[in-house]
Amino acid sequence: MLTCPARLPMMVDVKSARTPAGELVMLVDEAARLVRDPQRRVALARQGLERAAALGDEVARVRCTAMVTEFTARHGQPVDALPTALSLVGEADALGDPLAIAQAHHTAAMCLHLLDCVPESMEHGHEALEAYRAAGDAYGEGRVLSLVATLWAEMGDRHQALELFEQAHDLFLACADPSGAATMLAMMADGQREIGDPVAAAGTCERALRLFGTAGMPVDAQRAMTAYAQVLADLHRLEEAERWLDRAADHNRLPGGAVANQGYEVNRLLVLVRTVLNPSARWDAARETLERVIGLAGALHSQRSGAQAESLLAEVLHATGDDAGAYQHLLRCRELADAAAHGAHDRRIQALRVRFEVAQAQREAAQYRRQTEAQAAIIAELEQARATLAGQMADLQRLNEEVLHLSRTDPLTGIANRRRVTEYLTDLSKINQRYGAPPVAVALFDVDKFKHVNDRYGHEAGDRVLVALSRLMADHLRVTDLPARLGGDEFVIVMPGISLDGAMRACHRLLEAVRGYPWEQITPGLAVRISIGVADGSGLTDPDEMLRNADTALYRAKEAGRDAVMAGSP
Incomplete structure (x- = not known):
């Protein structure tokens, strides 16, 4: 039976623990649940690494390294984090500790997701899910269920995604995390709207907003407000939709008035144009908003958002009679969309290459350890040559497969030719x-x-x-x-x-x-x-x-x- 460990206070007096090992356990458990405060979480994890090294606690070392690696990946360096994450999976499996296994696979799944490797991420996500359940960690289970649900949504199975988001929502509520539960509801609302059920989506958004109010997380609440605005627009309640988008903007502000999350702001502005300004033929406001989005997307290096904004701006210019300008923005949209697709492809190839190299390195290390000292030097040399040849052959095979695929595929539609x-x-x-x-x-x-x-x-x-x-x-x-x-x-x-x-x-x-x-x-x-x-x-x-x-x-x-x-x- 899954249970949710009691939430630890934000500041733990580790000196109150009776032993250094007890202090380390408390520190690692607190860090594992500080997902809403990543800076504090990674600081505790790094502190845990020092203590684990001093005590020789390999389980704590793997768990803390997983948290530091997750922080690295989430802050723009998933390629750098992936080799460590995959290595941790092997170490955790060897240790046999369920929480170490869960956190290692969870980190690997998250890195691969950020690198557009959906099937590989799903594989590690299911491993993490089983390990969290074996450890009785309902909070970790909720987190990885959220990731797996997102992967199902990206693969087009909205109904499966909705079911898993609902399960994650229930687990976060059981673990006294209203912000996490509310985030799941916001993602459920997006799915309900996409499968054509705006009435259900509206109710789900209202539930999310009530929970965010309980959690006191204004920046996260703006996501639910943006989702709610889209649903209201689908229900032809444009004035209400605009008011909720204004509220979302207010919630995405720091005390000094600056935007807290630029990515959230880009999404909100795109929703504003699609659901309110364009349907209302407020072309000047739409043009001004989209020009702002294009600037923000460029600063964030978000080619997908930039492509969406360019496409919408082309629609606005076409509606106002500027077909030449519309055409130029459509060309820019296509350039950005192609660049985003190529970027995703390159990230996937890079991630799979890293995965192959790590797996190869792990196999070679295991084989090397089994050799006698007399054979070690010879075997190491042979293994290096074999690895080089295998890499070259794998590269050649991959290129051949890509060429064959392109020769059989229509470049415009992506289907067979x-x-x-x-x-x-x-x-x-x-x-x-x-x-x-x-x-x-x-x-x-x-x-x-x-x-x-x-x-x-x-x-x-x-x-x-x-x-x-x-x-x-x-x-x-x-x-x-x-x-x-x-x-x-x-x-x-x-x-x-x-x-x-x-x-x-x-x-x-x-x-x-x-x-x-x-x-x-x-x-x-x-x-x-x-x-x-x-x-x-x-x-x-x-x-x-x-x-x-x-x-x-x-x-x-x-x-x-x-x-x-x-x-x-x-």
Whole structure:
């Protein structure tokens, strides 16, 4: 059964403990729970490191090192912190202490999350969760549940994330941490709003605000206020939304009036433009606000926020008739978005390289320790050569995989391209020849009057339409289906293991999804429709023939008036 240890006072009189070991235990336990005061926490952890070294307490050393490493990562140096965090995992596992294991895996998970390594972070997060539960540390369990929930949200499973945020909220309440519980509610409200339940999100925000009031954490409370404003805007209560955003600004202030958290301020201003100023056509205020956001984002080196601001500013300028200015800001938006994506990719590659190197170093050290003194020098030399070769081979393999992936991927939408489709259909035809003819269907579709979309709204809007269609396919097709872009506005879907009737039903669902998609979010007045041709590819061995049959069916859909699904046959 999980229990929450009593919260220790902010200042612990370690001299009152009976033994030096008892003093160290009290100090480490206090530091582990001072998450809301990171400066005080890391100071105690460093003090704990000195005492652990003097006493030879390896468990306390690992736990304190984990807290110092977490501080380093959270303050802008996750790459520097990651090798230590991964090394601590090995040390903690060897010690077998549940709290040391939990804190080491938790720190590694947090470092990897900051480096955009979501699957790897999830792996360490689950290890930390099991260890916190084994140790009976409900507060630590709540913290790591919050991280795991965030990872689920980033992977698109909002419902799983909401469930875990709720569990973390309950644990923080049980541990008398209203600020932590309120933060979970604010994150839950974001998820409820994103899955289309603004009424529930409003209630959750109100619960969060009441808890923040109890906690007395004004800076953290502004996050819930910003979330509440978004929900009110979704409910078309714009004046109330603006008032809550003003309150959020007031709460994000230091006693002297300066902004306490610049990142929170950037988010608040973006929400203000999206939910209040733009819908109210207050273009001058929107322009001024976004120019401020762009400056703040640049100072914070936040390319994602800068890209959002540039995109919104382009909308404002377009609405006021400055299409040339809008175009320049759209170009800047794309530059920042590309830079952010490349940065995330580089961070992930760097983190995985560090993970590989640490794991390799740990394996080499374990092997080296098992050797006799006579063999030590020779084995060390051989291991160094092997490590160098392994690293070079791993780099080459990774580069080959990246090149292969790029050669099979459409650069605009990120889905498969014509080459990948041809390879896949060829593989299916080989299976047909060897094992019979399991059902397979091929659907071909394009955008009705796509040239009109490009001519009227611009090629940037056309590109966004194509990206949106690729996401709709991902949302409405089976995981076994292969969506791909053949070129221009022409897409294909290969659907193995499905009859022609089943494929027709799937394509009708996709057609309805396209009809119901909010295309005006891309640009006002935009409406997109598609025509789909579906062909039964069972028994065929020529990929080109499969595509021709689907193309014939697509032609029939066009002749039937477009915005339709038509079936063909081999």
